[in-house]
Each structure stands twice: as C-alpha cells, then as structure tokens.
Amino acid sequence: MEKLTVKAFGIIAEKLPEQEFYFPQQQDTEELLNSLYDEYPDLRNMDFSLAVNQQLIQQNTRLRGNEEIALLPPFSGG
Amino acid sequence: MNRFSRQTILPGFGIEGQQKLSDARVLVVGAGGLGCPALLHLAAAGVGTIGIVDGDTISESNLNRQTLFGHQHTGKPKSSTAAEILKEKYPDLSFEVFSDYLNTNNALEVISLFDVVVDGTDNFGTRYLINDACVLLKKPLVMGAIYQYEGQVMAFNFGQIALNYRDIYPNPPRRDQIPNCAETGVLGVLPGIIGTLQAAEVIKILSGVGKVLAEKILFFNLKNSSFYEVAIQANPSGRNNLPDSEEDFRSRDYNINCGLAESINWEKAMDWTLNMNDSLLVDIRETGEKPLLEKEFLTRIPMKKIKENAAALSAYENILLVCASGQRSRQLAHELKQQFPEKKIFSVEGGILHPSSPLNLNKNDT
Numbered sequence: 001m002e003k004l005t006v007k008a009f010g011i012i013a014e015k016l017p018e019q020e021f022y023f024p025q026q027q028d029t030e031e032l033l034n035s036l037y038d039e040y041p042d043l044r045n046m047d048f049s050l051a052v053n054q055q056l057i058q059q060n061t062r063l064r065g066n067e068e069i070a071l072l073p074p075f076s077g078g
Numbered sequence: 079m080n081r082f083s084r085q086t087i088l089p090g091f092g093i094e095g096q097q098k099l100s101d102a103r104v105l106v107v108g109a110g111g112l113g114c115p116a117l118l119h120l121a122a123a124g125v126g127t128i129g130i131v132d133g134d135t136i137s138e139s140n141l142n143r144q145t146l147f148g149h150q151h152t153g154k155p156k157s158s159t160a161a162e163i164l165k166e167k168y169p170d171l172s173f174e175v176f177s178d179y180l181n182t183n184n185a186l187e188v189i190s191l192f193d194v195v196v197d198g199t200d201n202f203g204t205r206y207l208i209n210d211a212c213v214l215l216k217k218p219l220v221m222g223a224i225y226q227y228e229g230q231v232m233a234f235n236f237g238q239i240a241l242n243y244r245d246i247y248p249n250p251p252r253r254d255q256i257p258n259c260a261e262t263g264v265l266g267v268l269p270g271i272i273g274t275l276q277a278a279e280v281i282k283i284l285s286g287v288g289k290v291l292a293e294k295i296l297f298f299n300l301k302n303s304s305f306y307e308v309a310i311q312a313n314p315s316g317r318n319n320l321p322d323s324e325e326d327f328r329s330r331d332y333n334i335n336c337g338l339a340e341s342i343n344w345e346k347a348m349d350w351t352l353n354m355n356d357s358l359l360v361d362i363r364e365t366g367e368k369p370l371l372e373k374e375f376l377t378r379i380p381m382k383k384i385k386e387n388a389a390a391l392s393a394y395e396n397i398l399l400v401c402a403s404g405q406r407s408r409q410l411a412h413e414l415k416q417q418f419p420e421k422k423i424f425s426v427e428g429g430i431l432h433p434s435s436p437l438n439l440n441k442n443d444t
Contacts, residue, residue, distance in 0.1 A: 009297055009299075010226070011225060051308045055308065056295075056310045058313050072246075073225075074246075074247045075223035076201055076202045076205065076225070077200055077223060077225055077262055078111055078112045078199050
C-alpha cells in the first residue's frame with residue numbers, strides 16, 4: 001500500500017501529532033493539503049512552503065507514490 | 079608559522095584563500111545569537127574588514143547565546159562592544175560599526191560598502207528588507223534563522239541561478255501568525271551552530287573552497303541532531319514581489335512586527351476597560367499567585383483555564399490579558415488569537431509589575 005511520509009518543521013510540527021508521520025497516498029499536493037487541513041484544521045492559518053522528495057514546489061504537483069513531503073515554515077529568530 | 083598557518087596549509091585553501099579573506103569586506107547584520115558566533119569565526123579566520131550592524135544593547139538574558147559578551151558588557155551597545163572585543167583579539171583587522179538598525183533609508187548605502195552580507199537578525203521585517211536590498215545590489219547574502227530547537231541556513235544571490243528568500247517564501251507571513259521572537263525560548267547552542275554554519279558559507283563564498291549552499295536550504299534539528307536539505311529554484315511569483323528599483327525599495331514598509339496579537343499600554347488598557355463595555359481585562363495568573371487582586375474591573379481566569387472558558391470571553395470584542403510581567407500574557411495572547419481570530423487580543427505591556435500599572439501594589443504603597 002502506497003503512503004506518504006510527512007515531515008513537519010518548526011512551528012508546523014506543533015500543530016501536528018508527530019514531527020514525522022505516514023499519511024494516505026494522495027493524487028497531488030493540492031489534494032494532500034486539503035486532506036491535511038481537514039485532519040488538522042490548525043494548519044489552515046499557517047504559512048509554509050512544501051517540498052516533495054526534498055525539492056521545493058511552487059504549484060500543484062502530481063504525486064506518484066511513497067513521496068516524502070516536508071512542511072517548511074519560515075523561521076525568524078536570531 | 080603565523081596565525082593562519084593551519085588554514086593556509088589546507089589543500090585548496092592556501093595563501094590565495096587567506097589573501098581573499100584578508101581583502102574581503104563582510105557585513106554582519108545583528109550581533110545577537112547568530113551574529114556573535116558568525117563574527118567570532120569570521121574574525122578568527124582573518125576576514126580583513128567586518129561591518130557590524132545592531133541598534134540594540136546587551137542584556138543579561140542575551141548571554142546564554144550571544145557568546146561574545148559577558149556579564150560586564152550588559153547595558154552596552156552590541157555593535158560597538160562586539161567591535162571592541164574583536165579588535166582587542168585581532169588588532170590587524172578593521173571593524174566598521176553601524177549602531178542603528180537597518181531601514182529603507184540606510185540599508186542600500188550600508189550594504190553597498192560590503193562584499194558579502196550575513197543576516198543574523200531576529201524578525202521577518204528586517205529579513206525581507208535585507209533580502210530585497212541584497213537582490214537589488216546583487217550582494218551574496220548568507221541567511222540564518224532559528225525557531226526553538228531548529229535552524230535554517232541559506233546562501234542567496236550566489237551561483238548561476240542567484241536565488242533569494244522570496245523564491246522560498248514569496249511574502250512575509252501574515253502578522254497574526256508570527257510567533258513572538260523576543261520571547262520564544264532558545265537553547266544558546268543552537269544559534270551557535272547556525273551562526274557558525276553561516277560563517278562557514280561566507281568563508282566558502284570568499285575563498286572559493288567547496289560548494290556553497292546556494293541552491294539549497296539547509297534545516298538543522300538540534301533535538302534529533304539531524305540535517306535536512308531542500309533544493310530550491312527560482313519562483314516567478316516571489317520575484318514579482320521584489321522591489322524593481324531603489325526608489326521602489328525606499329518607498330516600501332518592511333515594518334512587520336513580531337506581534338501576532340497586539341500589545342497595549344496600561345493607560346490605554348485602563349481607559350478601554352473602564353469606559354468601553356466591549357473590553358475585558360483578564361488576570362491570567364495561576365490561582366494562588368500573589369498579590370491576590372480583587373478589583374471590579376479585573377476578571378480572574380487562570381491561563382490554564384482560559385481556553386475552556388470561552389463563554390466568559392464571548393461577549394467582548396477586546397480581550398486584554400494581564401500577568402505579572404507581561405511575558406505569559408504575550409504568549410497566551412498569541413494562542414488565544416488563533417482560537418479567536420475574530421477578536422482583538424492584547425497583552426498588557428509590563429504586566430502588574432509595570433511602574434504605571436494601577437495594580438502594582440509596591441508602587442501604590444510608596
């Protein structure tokens with residue numbers, strides 16, 4: 001069974017049960033985001049960028065199976 | 079043998095690499111948690127001229143991470159103190175001190191004097207300001223940033239594609255979701271690691287050694303001791319948000335405060351509480367915290383219980399939170415703002431102990 005690995009960074013990890021977890025396979029990143037928003041409504045108000053297999057994406061991206069997804073918020077501290 | 083012999087004997091670095099460092103001018107913006115270790119390593123490595131920008135003074139709570147400074151420096155300006163400390167260690171290097179914060183009026187002028195810029199600031203506004211100025215001036219920029227136990231490092235405007243911060247994050251976060259930087263916890267060693275990584279990238283940019291972190295963003299997690307790299311590429315919608323000229327840059331407002339929820343001073347807080355029936359002043363201290371305050375205008379809801387007491391807040395538009403010193407109220411204001419995005423949530427600055435607080439019993443006694 002194909003599944004996604006979701007890795008959360010920074011403040012995003014605080015909105016999710018685990019810093020890293022499996023999530024059911026989705027068709028594309030838009031579907032994934034909507035499913036994540038449904039499951040974890042706190043994410044809706046957060047700004048973050050998305051990487052698929054360690055590659056930052058800028059638009060809806062097709063997922064073929066077993067991708068690693070990273071939710072990457074900006075950090076501001078110094 | 080001289081001071082740099084251990085690096086000049088390195089294959090690929092050599093006398094030439096050292097000469098490049100010696101000829102270089104590097105600007106470090108922010109002499110704080112990231113800036114201190116970056117400065118220390120850039121100076122120790124022999125970067126000939128180092129500019130230091132910081133408008134802040136050193137406080138006791140900086141010392142866990144701002145490792146250039148010690149107890150004897152508290153109260154002194156960060157930029158000139160850092161320069162004095164480093165000059166004493168390395169008298170042959172030059173230091174240029176800028177004791178104001180960067181803004182749209184001075185940023186282009188200051189940055190244009192240097193070859194490479196290190197961003198060690200602590201807020202999104204200045205990060206976008208520095209990014210945009212460095213894009214306009216085509217200056218390599220090594221950005222580092224931290225959040226609690228994690229850090230990120232990026233090198234911009236360098237290499238074939240010359241990426242910038244807006245390729246990763248096209249716009250600053252919305253104000254209501256920026257965590258409060260000043261009061262977010264940090265283990266001092268984390269910025270030590272990230273600031274040192276920034277210095278390493280600068281040294282690579284200047285000397286030509288190794289492969290600069292130019293098309294990647296590097297994440298570090300201190301708790302897991304893990305790194306995570308993400309490849310980045312040009313983002314046209316992010317680039318659309320860049321200023322297209324120096325005039326455009328100067329006309330922009332980069333003043334994005336760290337304030338999720340807002341803060342309010344006592345004078346205004348009391349005025350609203352007493353005169354506006356849509357404002358509620360809440361003492362969020364835990365049960366048993368002293369002094370126990372019983373005032374008509376003050377509602378007591380301990381912070382642990384406030385989220386389940388939503389009904390008590392529902393009738394009010396403005397929720398003004400008070401704790402002992404203003405720290406917990408800021409944190410809670412941020413959390414409550416997420417729970418009640420439609421309400422205005424304020425943290426009363428300085429809390430009960432503030433000199434102008436009407437609840438400061440010490441003051442009222444004297």
